[in-house]
Amino acid sequence: MNIHVPRGTEDLLPDVTKKWQVIEEKLNHLAQVYNYKEIRTPIFERTELFQRSVGDTTDIVQKEMYTFEDRGGRSLTLRPEGTASVARAYVQHKIHGSPEQPTKLYYVGPMFRYERPQQGRTRQFTQFGIEAIGSASPAIDAEVMAFAMECYQTLGLKSLKLVLNSLGDQESREAHRNALIEHFKPVKDELCQDCQNRLEKNPLRLLDCKIDRDHEAMKTAPSILDYLNEPSAEYFEQVKKHLDAMQIPYVVDDTLVRGLDYYTHTAFEIMSEAEGFGSITTLSGGGRYNGLIEELGGPDISGIGFAFSMERLLMALDAEGVELDKDESVDCYVIAIGEEAKYASSKIVYQLRKQNIKVDQDYLDKKVKGQFKAADRLGATYAVIIGEEELNNGVANVKNLKTGDQKSVEIEKIADEIKTGF
Template sequence: MINIPRGTQDILPAETKKWQFIESRLEYLMTLYNYQEIRTPIFESTDLFARGVGDSTDVVQKEMYNFKDKGDRDLTLRPEGTAAVARSYIEQKMHGDPNQPVKLYYIGPMFRYERKQKGRYRQFTQFGVEAIGSEDPSVDAEILAMVMHIYESFGLKNLKLVINSIGDIDSRQAYNEALVEHFEPVIGDFCSDCQTRLHSNPMRILDCKVDRDKPAIQTAPRITDYLNEESLAYYNRVKSLLNELDIRYEEDPNLVRGLDYYTHTAFELMIDDPSYDGAITTLCGGGRYNGLLQLLDGPNQTGIGFALSIERLLMALEQEGIELVDTEPLDLFIVTMGDQADHFAVKLLNQLRKSNISADKDYLKRKIKAQMKQADRLSAKYTIVLGDQELENNTVDIKNMESGNTETIELNNIVEFFKNKE
């Protein structure tokens, strides 16, 4: 027997209804904020992620699915969405669009070779948003308001928004120098990844899952102490706007996010519930990226965005006991007796479905009792039993499965019967 690849999952029909509901809700919310969908390839040039995500990140160093095609080109299954959107923004010359910023969203599968655990898969579905073309704190506030709106619209309550500023390039350089000076005397006590990153990307040490409890992490310099005047003013404006919007947040000076292209605002949304039964409490994360497009040989444009995992959203909803959708009941189930009735039912089903009436029939030539059980399992609102006599008389008894009441109607009036029920 061939088994499913490790770190992936089959989403069966009972669950796909939940996925469809979530996707539909997200698409509706995006219309409220005037964001348009973009669809990029599932695989891209490996260099896109090496440059856009950063050589020193775990994503690039350890987690990407890389392969060569028949033309000996280095390709990668996309591990995240922002770099691909930025590539498309540059290649399709979206900076020339008169409507700026360009507001985009995407949804689709991403791939990372990670250790399998609850809520984390090697193929996962990510929904993301990018607003490119404006360096305005009000766009940051809009994105953060959107994040809260999304999760609250599903009924989630135990949420904590955590924010920080990573500052501009000058602020980051000053802060990186302070981190190197702080960690250098004790770096031998840290993991090999942290030792490698000390001089290439010291901020990533603060985000290390192996060494996060070490005293040197707790006493490390704070980025907010190294923000220059411009960066501090930007950060204060974002916080002021959040206060005006009555969006509660907490500040965490050690929040640096895992990708290299972030500047200024960085944030995460977390489950704030000690009883949460999940190894991963972060639901969503993102931030502003000033310089990403230039790294990819694009224009000097800035953007901000976030990404969320549909799998983690479903876990949070399950944890809080929030039911998304009930099974959609079938309008009519046709119970058939004999070949002639079965043949007629095929044509009747086609007519019903073209009239937007959901209907089905038995395909296994089962007895009437078994067919009625099938109607119950499908939560059919109505059933009819169709045999030679019904065909000869051109009438049928239609049964309301909830009340048990029956009504005799002509066969050619079945569609009209359901239209009158609307």
């Protein structure tokens, strides 16, 4: 019986993980440039965390979570997204008491959602995300969006579009909510079952429905921008002014809503406009969550963040033909001739690695010609050749495989010779 990976998951083999390593190195560096520090949270949390933060009416909570009971009868859930866990950690560890505010954090790790696997959507996926908690300034909204855009730009993507909207404060959302209910009530029976269930509980979610998106009522639905009160409208204007100051182009879309209940005020997505990317063009999304920290037992502190799927990022890179180069060649390959030389080879390899030199050797008892071929496949710059005669003299032949130059070197000085180069 052959056992395969579970449906909706995949193995990342070395030819793929090398691309991930390039991406992660660049993102880690970018986070440092923006002064964001890494946080790592558990892969599973208490189910209540996601019910309270993400929202009972969302598809994630209703349909997509991997939830189970542990042996103590506690309900646990594999995390479907990262913000709730970061917010929980922020409250639990009283990070709001730190003098360094706002708290700027980033994370990268696996998330889990039970949904129909398709291109760019898997049941286990990896998210990179940031959270800036503790500031209600429109400038931090703009910084987060700038960070999100630069994540893609620093990796070489060009066909990008930043789309934003304002969901307003609680008063604005309530006014818009009532208008949506009145608008959709007459056509309730024409909507899908999910939309009918959501109409009274969370009508804003109707605007994100994939089934009814072409319904005439969707096209004429009341715009949130028409229901923003003065403080909300002014806040949105200031966010846009900060983006203008940074010369970051954007498009305002009043139908943009995020799939999680904790969002308020600024909501945004970054789209790929690359030809051949696919029908689902969203690369990342995020927004402000002014009530989430308080909902989880913390103070009335606002935050904003974004997250994106690494898998969809790789799809976008492929669509634009961006190559991620990572030098996986070795500096040196040690070639042993004869049984005694094999022991000396292991010693030399170990000593060179202690000197931070990338080196390998033969473990398949290949002939000399085969060992040279292996060195060539690994892209080695140097070959260290040692046989019985060299062993007796305490030396090895070091050959530059790029130029063909070769010299006899004392074993203790091989590392120096390779570092100096010839």
